[in-house]
Amino acid sequence: xxxxxxxxxxxxxxxxxxxxxxxxxxxxxxxxxxxxxxxxxxxxxxxxxxxxxxxxxxxxxxxxxxxxxxxxxxxxxxxxxxxxxxxxxxxxxxxxxxxxxxxxxxxxxxxxxxxxxxxxxxxxxxxxxxxxxxxxxxxxxxxxxxxxxxxxxxxxxxxxxxxxxxxxxxxxxxxxxxxxxxxxxxxxxxxxxxxxxxxxxxxxxxxxxxxxxxxxxxxxxxxxxxxxxxxxxxxxxxxxxxxxxxxxxxxxxxxxxxxxxxxxxxxxxxxxxxxxxxxxxxxxxxxxxxxxxxxxx
Amino acid sequence: xxxxxxxxxxxxxxxxxxxxxxxxxxxxxxxxxxxxxxxxxxxxxxxxxxxxxxxxxxxxxxxxxxxxxxxxxxxxxxxxxxxxxxxxxxxxxxxxxxxxxxxxxxxxxxxxxxxxxxxxxxxxxxxxxxxxxxxxxxxxxxxxxxxxxxxxxxxxxxxxxxxxxxxxxxxxxxxxxxxxxxxxxxxxxxxxxxxxxxxxxxxxxxxxxxxxxxxxxxxxxxxxxxxxxxxxxxxxxxxxxxxxxxxxxxxxx
Amino acid sequence: xxxxxxxxxxxxxxxxxxxxxxxxxxxxxxxxxxxxxxxxxxxxxxxxxxxxxxxxxxxxxxxxxxxxxxxxxxxxxxxxxxxxxxxxxxxxxxxxxxxxxxxxxxxxxxxxxxxxxxxxxxxxxxxxxxxxxxxxxxxxxxxxxxxxxxxxxxxxxxxxxxxxxxxxxxxxxxxxxxxxxxxxxxxxxxxxxxxxxxxxxxxxxxxxxxxxxxxxxxxxxxxxxxxxxxxxxxxxxxxxxxxxxxxxxxxxxxxxxxxxxxxxxxxxxxxxxxxxxxxxxxxxxxxxxxxxxxxxxxxxxxxxxxxxxxxxxxxxxxxxxxxxxxxxxxxxxxxxx
Numbered sequence: 017x018x019x020x021x022x023x024x025x026x027x028x029x030x031x032x033x034x035x036x037x038x039x040x041x042x043x044x045x046x047x048x049x050x051x052x053x054x055x056x057x058x059x060x061x062x063x064x065x066x067x068x069x070x071x072x073x074x075x076x077x078x079x080x081x082x083x084x085x086x087x088x089x090x091x092x093x094x095x096x097x098x099x100x101x102x103x104x105x106x107x108x109x110x111x112x113x114x115x116x117x118x119x120x121x122x123x124x125x126x127x128x129x130x131x132x133x134x135x136x137x138x139x140x141x142x143x144x145x146x147x148x149x150x151x152x153x154x155x156x157x158x159x160x161x162x163x164x165x166x167x168x169x170x171x172x173x174x175x176x177x178x179x180x181x182x183x184x185x186x187x188x189x190x191x192x193x194x195x196x197x198x199x200x201x202x203x204x205x206x207x208x209x210x211x212x213x214x215x216x217x218x219x220x221x222x223x224x225x226x227x228x229x230x231x232x233x234x235x236x237x238x239x240x241x242x243x244x245x246x247x248x249x250x251x252x253x254x255x256x257x258x259x260x261x262x263x264x265x266x267x268x269x270x271x272x273x274x275x276x277x278x279x280x281x282x283x284x285x286x287x288x289x290x291x292x293x294x295x296x297x298x299x300x301x302x303x304x305x306x307x308x309x310x311x312x313x
Numbered sequence: 314x315x316x317x318x319x320x321x322x323x324x325x326x327x328x329x330x331x332x333x334x335x336x337x338x339x340x341x342x343x344x345x346x347x348x349x350x351x352x353x354x355x356x357x358x359x360x361x362x363x364x365x366x367x368x369x370x371x372x373x374x375x376x377x378x379x380x381x382x383x384x385x386x387x388x389x390x391x392x393x394x395x396x397x398x399x400x401x402x403x404x405x406x407x408x409x410x411x412x413x414x415x416x417x418x419x420x421x422x423x424x425x426x427x428x429x430x431x432x433x434x435x436x437x438x439x440x441x442x443x444x445x446x447x448x449x450x451x452x453x454x455x456x457x458x459x460x461x462x463x464x465x466x467x468x469x470x471x472x473x474x475x476x477x478x479x480x481x482x483x484x485x486x487x488x489x490x491x492x493x494x495x496x497x498x499x500x501x502x503x504x505x506x507x508x509x510x511x512x513x514x515x516x517x518x519x520x521x522x523x524x525x526x527x528x529x530x531x532x533x534x535x536x537x538x539x540x541x542x543x544x545x546x547x548x549x550x551x552x553x554x555x556x557x558x559x560x561x562x563x564x565x566x
Numbered sequence: 567x568x569x570x571x572x573x574x575x576x577x578x579x580x581x582x583x584x585x586x587x588x589x590x591x592x593x594x595x596x597x598x599x600x601x602x603x604x605x606x607x608x609x610x611x612x613x614x615x616x617x618x619x620x621x622x623x624x625x626x627x628x629x630x631x632x633x634x635x636x637x638x639x640x641x642x643x644x645x646x647x648x649x650x651x652x653x654x655x656x657x658x659x660x661x662x663x664x665x666x667x668x669x670x671x672x673x674x675x676x677x678x679x680x681x682x683x684x685x686x687x688x689x690x691x692x693x694x695x696x697x698x699x700x701x702x703x704x705x706x707x708x709x710x711x712x713x714x715x716x717x718x719x720x721x722x723x724x725x726x727x728x729x730x731x732x733x734x735x736x737x738x739x740x741x742x743x744x745x746x747x748x749x750x751x752x753x754x755x756x757x758x759x760x761x762x763x764x765x766x767x768x769x770x771x772x773x774x775x776x777x778x779x780x781x782x783x784x785x786x787x788x789x790x791x792x793x794x795x796x797x798x799x800x801x802x803x804x805x806x807x808x809x810x811x812x813x814x815x816x817x818x819x820x821x822x823x824x825x826x827x828x829x830x831x832x833x834x835x836x837x838x839x840x841x842x843x844x845x846x847x848x849x850x851x852x853x854x855x856x857x858x859x860x861x862x863x864x865x866x867x868x869x870x871x872x873x874x875x876x877x878x879x880x881x882x883x884x885x886x887x888x889x890x891x892x893x894x895x896x897x898x899x900x901x902x903x
Binding site for chain 3: 416467491
């Protein structure tokens, strides 16, 4: 297919060739965003994991050096209780990424199989699930999250469950859409004709070809989950102080922003933003890697 | 031999500005004489559509570079001013493409769209243009043209939509018609009607039909073309009168 | 068209009922006794029992639900034990405040994002390419930066450091008398009363919260606009139009109209997202709207208030979707079938 590299189209009379864009991911298709995303996310995860070894101070040790600006001893300064901000910032990924990771996996485990079934057998149950998923998605997710946490109590376990619940419908929708689209593809029909069982078709043909969008969505969800966790904790309905977590730290440092002490809230927020940006780049990178028709060739 | 209506000389089109861009057209030359029907055949990637686009000078900004010339009645299309180009397209040369529904603006009634094309090229007021559009609908065989004037594209069948796009291509009485797979996606029975319609309309207006048809369908070429140009990979691989073409064709690869 | 409108309106009633049902169900999950929750832990046992009777807590659930619907229809949402006032009153006071903030931010986002998106899509030349690159980076940032942090940064830069913004507490300086309440929206009320000082002071206070919301929310609009316009410029009907010599102005208007269509659909979604965004922003700026109220309700286990807020948010969402659907059907004839 002649695809001129311009915004001026050339009409291809036979329509668009059936390029199966979702045939897994090609090894070695590394693009800039993918690499950058991996580096950022990897770095943050590494910092979190190695924190006990490399953090300069105990994140929970209150000192008398209260609200000191960044200096040689405290690179990121100290907060209201005298905690060393750098150490706390380094420990925070442990909490945020763990929560985000568990929630994402849970959301996937719930949403993907249900979506697969719903797309495959489009019966009454599929419709009902679809409506339910729509309703959950209709509520602005932050409000839903704090309401649920308010009801069930702000524990880490509940937090994970709530974040997973809010994100589950996304995977349901995604998988259902993928399955519906792939079901009509020639090779799936061929498999059916040959006599492959439904389960086999689902596992062998549909799942692998949906791998890329699911992975990309996972990365997006991870980013969203981190922000959601931080936001909920900022308000006081999630992780509680003095646990080092980015949202908690920002909340703690908030009054300082009004009075000129910028460091307690700036650094955690910056780390948060960079982490989520990493997830975003990763998601873009995955999508581009899987699409043979990617723009930047 | 009569002076060529359209003369393409050594046309080379590159897909981008840097020297390594793929060549969409390589050194293509062809001619269309008045009253001639030329069929351009080749597989989908052969460059047929690119050639038609190049003739209308639709490729350049911001696309690649174009070398060579395209002469219409002696004038080089590629050097035309913007105003002249706008009159050239639609007025001197009409264009029809495949998948008629995708050629029309889905948000506007079809009659109104035709009127826009009329008023873009002729100084007619709204009423006169409307009359002309309805007249054109009749000429292309759209039943109940006054009512259909207000229809939206999605309310029309494939054949009907194609007739509308033919109206657009021919309403301004172009001297040359470029047709890119005009019958693609249409019912076989309707295909013949549409082609017949195109040819007869042009003959009616100008006494002769000068048409360039790009197609993969050799049947169309056999039935309507006077000459054939075979393209592959952006190059012209063979050209000649239609009967020669069918006698000496190489077996399909 | 008329038939579509009627059909769509008919859907509204069951949707509202479903929403009320959900709000009702949610509260069933709340721990403890709703009557006690409403009166507070200090209230005497007799009062709690009386309220229980009144609320019909001893009746079977379906009957409770019917009673609840009846109460909602009358506009009675219980009493907030935090403020001590009927929730309906609280909401009546706070809802216009939030609506003003959201609507303003939404309009500003559209005004900024759509022209930028269109400009970025018309490739051709250095400027568009720069706009393209910039909008990519902006999109990435806006999706990663949490709104509450961004608000704090704005406060720090423009208030603490530069001293340009007024004190980020509330809608008005404390020293200025608010205008008489007509609509509940300060912008409108101060205009109606001719209180210019209050008006401009309020505008000053609006800058930072609106900037926060716009920064975060303009990004997806920008990206969507740009993608749509780009896609439409590459479409076959544009090609056909160019090939047959349609003037450039006509072609641009065709492309724009078709591009803006999906944006209208999404406008509804974005508006409701703003509702969520307002929650944190209101909290930081002590704005006194529904968002801040909701957070307080959650933190203080004020279930009556929370239930009402959820209902209100959902009802507004429904209404917004309805308006958007109708608008869409008006513009796109294909939807009306």
